[in-house]
Amino acid sequence: MAQSRLPRGFKASGVHCGIKRFNKDLALIYTDSPAKAAGVFTKNRVKAAPIHVTRDVLSKGLPIHAIIINSGNANCCTGKNGNNDAKKMAQVTSENLGLKFNNVCVASTGIIGKRLPIDDIVRSIPVAVKRLSEKGLKGLAKAILTTDRREKIKTLRFSVDEKEVNITGVCKGAGMICPNMATMLCFIMTDANVEKDALNTALKRAVNNTFNRITIDGDMSTNDCVLILANGRSENKIIRKNTKSFELFLGMLNEVCLHMAEAIVKGGEGATKFVRVNVCGAKTEDDAVAVARSIADSCLVKTSVHGQDANWGRIAASIGASMAGGISQKRMEIYLDGVCMFKKGTFTNPSGRRTSRIYKKKAVRIDINLRNGSKCAGMFTCDLSKRYVEINSHYLT
Amino acid sequence: MAQSRLPRGFKASGVHCGIKRFNKDLALIYTDSPAKAAGVFTKNRVKAAPIHVTRDVLSKGLPIHAIIINSGNANCCTGKNGNNDAKKMAQVTSENLGLKFNNVCVASTGIIGKRLPIDDIVRSIPVAVKRLSEKGLKGLAKAILTTDRREKIKTLRFSVDEKEVNITGVCKGAGMICPNMATMLCFIMTDANVEKDALNTALKRAVNNTFNRITIDGDMSTNDCVLILANGRSENKIIRKNTKSFELFLGMLNEVCLHMAEAIVKGGEGATKFVRVNVCGAKTEDDAVAVARSIADSCLVKTSVHGQDANWGRIAASIGASMAGGISQKRMEIYLDGVCMFKKGTFTNPSGRRTSRIYKKKAVRIDINLRNGSKCAGMFTCDLSKRYVEINSHYLT
Numbered sequence: 001m002a003q004s005r006l007p008r009g010f011k012a013s014g015v016h017c018g019i020k021r022f023n024k025d026l027a028l029i030y031t032d033s034p035a036k037a038a039g040v041f042t043k044n045r046v047k048a049a050p051i052h053v054t055r056d057v058l059s060k061g062l063p064i065h066a067i068i069i070n071s072g073n074a075n076c077c078t079g080k081n082g083n084n085d086a087k088k089m090a091q092v093t094s095e096n097l098g099l100k101f102n103n104v105c106v107a108s109t110g111i112i113g114k115r116l117p118i119d120d121i122v123r124s125i126p127v128a129v130k131r132l133s134e135k136g137l138k139g140l141a142k143a144i145l146t147t148d149r150r151e152k153i154k155t156l157r158f159s160v161d162e163k164e165v166n167i168t169g170v171c172k173g174a175g176m177i178c179p180n181m182a183t184m185l186c187f188i189m190t191d192a193n194v195e196k197d198a199l200n201t202a203l204k205r206a207v208n209n210t211f212n213r214i215t216i217d218g219d220m221s222t223n224d225c226v227l228i229l230a231n232g233r234s235e236n237k238i239i240r241k242n243t244k245s246f247e248l249f250l251g252m253l254n255e256v257c258l259h260m261a262e263a264i265v266k267g268g269e270g271a272t273k274f275v276r277v278n279v280c281g282a283k284t285e286d287d288a289v290a291v292a293r294s295i296a297d298s299c300l301v302k303t304s305v306h307g308q309d310a311n312w313g314r315i316a317a318s319i320g321a322s323m324a325g326g327i328s329q330k331r332m333e334i335y336l337d338g339v340c341m342f343k344k345g346t347f348t349n350p351s352g353r354r355t356s357r358i359y360k361k362k363a364v365r366i367d368i369n370l371r372n373g374s375k376c377a378g379m380f381t382c383d384l385s386k387r388y389v390e391i392n393s394h395y396l397t
Numbered sequence: 398m399a400q401s402r403l404p405r406g407f408k409a410s411g412v413h414c415g416i417k418r419f420n421k422d423l424a425l426i427y428t429d430s431p432a433k434a435a436g437v438f439t440k441n442r443v444k445a446a447p448i449h450v451t452r453d454v455l456s457k458g459l460p461i462h463a464i465i466i467n468s469g470n471a472n473c474c475t476g477k478n479g480n481n482d483a484k485k486m487a488q489v490t491s492e493n494l495g496l497k498f499n500n501v502c503v504a505s506t507g508i509i510g511k512r513l514p515i516d517d518i519v520r521s522i523p524v525a526v527k528r529l530s531e532k533g534l535k536g537l538a539k540a541i542l543t544t545d546r547r548e549k550i551k552t553l554r555f556s557v558d559e560k561e562v563n564i565t566g567v568c569k570g571a572g573m574i575c576p577n578m579a580t581m582l583c584f585i586m587t588d589a590n591v592e593k594d595a596l597n598t599a600l601k602r603a604v605n606n607t608f609n610r611i612t613i614d615g616d617m618s619t620n621d622c623v624l625i626l627a628n629g630r631s632e633n634k635i636i637r638k639n640t641k642s643f644e645l646f647l648g649m650l651n652e653v654c655l656h657m658a659e660a661i662v663k664g665g666e667g668a669t670k671f672v673r674v675n676v677c678g679a680k681t682e683d684d685a686v687a688v689a690r691s692i693a694d695s696c697l698v699k700t701s702v703h704g705q706d707a708n709w710g711r712i713a714a715s716i717g718a719s720m721a722g723g724i725s726q727k728r729m730e731i732y733l734d735g736v737c738m739f740k741k742g743t744f745t746n747p748s749g750r751r752t753s754r755i756y757k758k759k760a761v762r763i764d765i766n767l768r769n770g771s772k773c774a775g776m777f778t779c780d781l782s783k784r785y786v787e788i789n790s791h792y793l794t
Contacts, residue, residue, distance in 0.1 A: 112710025353738025
């Protein structure tokens with residue numbers, strides 16, 4: 001099964017250490033071949049301890065061999081103890097795998113402000129090491145989830161210089177999903193041989209086009225983190241920037257990230273609809289992004305999608321509220337599921353037959369043409385349902 | 398009854414013209430003495446037709462004698478017809494009252510994108526004129542509502558130079574309530590004798606401290622508008638800027654606006670809790686506002702308040718997500734209903750007895766000390782409930 005395969009040289013495992021009552025909550029990624037690594041992190045000014053530790057580890061520039069991840073507890077706002085706990089997770093993992101401290105990254109997701117049950121984690125790390133397997137992808141994907149409804153995995157295979165290259169990503173999403181690193185956690189493994197600078201650039205670009213373009217509730221997490229490990233086991237000619245093979249690799253990486261970003265939105269807390277917002281005709285890309293984000297973040301737009309109500313007026317208000325430059329009521333056009341609702345400054349009054357299908361499908365589209373330039377941007381979001389309120393009114397602190 | 402009194406020289410009425418099925422939907426304010434006027438309008442880049450018309454009228458500088466207002470239809474995104482309709486409302490009103498076009502302001506609130514039933518409105522304006530009465534305050538307050546649960550009125554009486562001065566405000570709120578002119582419509586009448594420039598300054602300051610500090614769903618309206626008319630009938634010595642009487646007038650105006658801003662939040666769609674967010678210890682006022690707004694706009698914070706769940710972690714994440722300057726996890730402090738939850742970088746672990754009362758009352762408080770300076774700012778919001786989703790999934794387009 002293609003879905004459950006790790007790239008060459010990678011092993012993974014997922015075990016239960018006791019943070020959650022029943023489900024897997026501790027995951028381990030391991031590559032025996034040394035991997036180049038790159039990471040993109042939350043821009044939130046309040047960052048979790050593992051974010052600081054992993055950034056420090058990456059800054060040392062040593063090869064990365066492992067990532068240790070827990071779910072159910074974010075290890076955020078936990079002070080000095082939290083920092084020590086994150087380091088302890090990396091340290092115990094490195095010892096059990098015969099590695100150095102700076103060969104191991106660490107990540108956490110879950111509730112903010114509670115101390116990690118570090119003894120339980122330390123006790124379970126050897127178990128996670130023992131269970132490492134080439135078939136461990138699904139266990140890994142399960143062990144990083146919180147309120148997600150299912151695991152999110154994407155695998156791609158392609159050729160670079162006639163060598164087979166694999167990229168596999170796993171991620172978790174659900175809530176507190178917003179601007180600037182939308183998913184909480186995403187780990188990408190590849191056996192591609194990639195120059196470090198190229199890997200960094202490719203990851204940043206792919207994340208910007210995918211994870212940074214989704215929003216569920218406008219809430220930015222403290223733990224967002226995308227890590228990529230490239231262990232070179234494909235033995236392809238090294239991929240450098242500004243080459244054909246780089247463009248190919250970037251395209252494939254983008255594809256993996258896009259799939260996962262979409263999966264996060266589809267699995268959004270309480271989501272019943274997948275909403276694609278496309279803005280074109282903007283003067284600058286920033287304007288296009290601002291308009292798309294303003295629509296995608298609007299509670300009123302999201303509830304109208306939920307109610308299958310073709311309320312384009314709320315979209316018009318969101319476009320204006322974006323404060324983007326060059327918005328003209330006379331020029332802008334609004335399309336819902338392909339039906340033009342607003343053009344030349346007024347309601348187009350389409351037939352009931354045409355409007356009756358708007359927002360009826362599971363995947364819906366909102367297209368805006370600002371008719372003010374040539375720049376475009378897209379954004380993915382979901383609807384806002386009572387179930388979202390229910391889930392988040394009763395999430396245990 | 399103090400609540401139902403208009404300042405001297407003012408009359409008002411509210412009638413049913415047929416935009417709504419049953420309730421009053423056309424309101425008129427009239428002062429026989431010429432009034433100085435000032436207005437503050439939505440910053441949304443997509444503005445409704447009446448906003449443009451009223452801004453033009455005010456710019457002419459003639460005395461204002463009347464405001465004609467309809468509810469149930471925002472007259473927004475209605476193109477040239479919409480602009481003509483707004484002008485027609487003002488014109489017919491001026492004719493029926495023996496005034497000039499530029500003596501009359503116009504305002505609308507309700508659904509975006511539908512053309513006004515202008516014939517019905519024109520037919521009903523003479524009725525509204527005929528019903529004008531010194532006792533018409535409640536009718537006026539009723540006729541400007543949309544999904545609001547009740548009318549919002551505030552009256553204050555005080556003395557300037559031993560002359561009695563009255564300020565009366567009416568407003569409507571409910572949804573699409575957010576930054577930069579939060580309420581959709583607010584009309585303030587006073588018999589104070591105020592210099593025009595002083596009136597303008599006082600209104601801007603009062604709005605900035607009150608209506609601009611509330612948020613219900615983060616959605617900025619296209620029709621927001623606060624208008625004040627001062628007809629000088631108190632015959633007090635004219636109030637000029639930088640005087641004691643100006644400070645007194647500003648204080649009273651602020652009080653009226655604050656009362657109405659709070660009433661809007663309390664009447665927020667689906668609201669069950671009134672939330673006061675106070676941020677102090679910021680380096681700049683902008684930082685304090687940014688942090689307060691980030692917390693008040695967070696769906697996750699609002700659902701946790703709704704669920705009476707003392708989830709301070711989501712508040713910590715919102716503080717960081719504000720991107721305000723000088724935020725330090727080690728210094729910042731979080732208090733929920735007076736109980737310190739986070740200090741010196743960690744959870745304070747207060748007793749169950751103390752935390753059990755958090756978010757239990759109808760009015761709750763979130764206090765933040767950034768411990769980074771001396772600037773403060775407050776924000777009012779409400780919780781996010783299933784009822785909000787229900788109302789807004791089924792609002793008829």
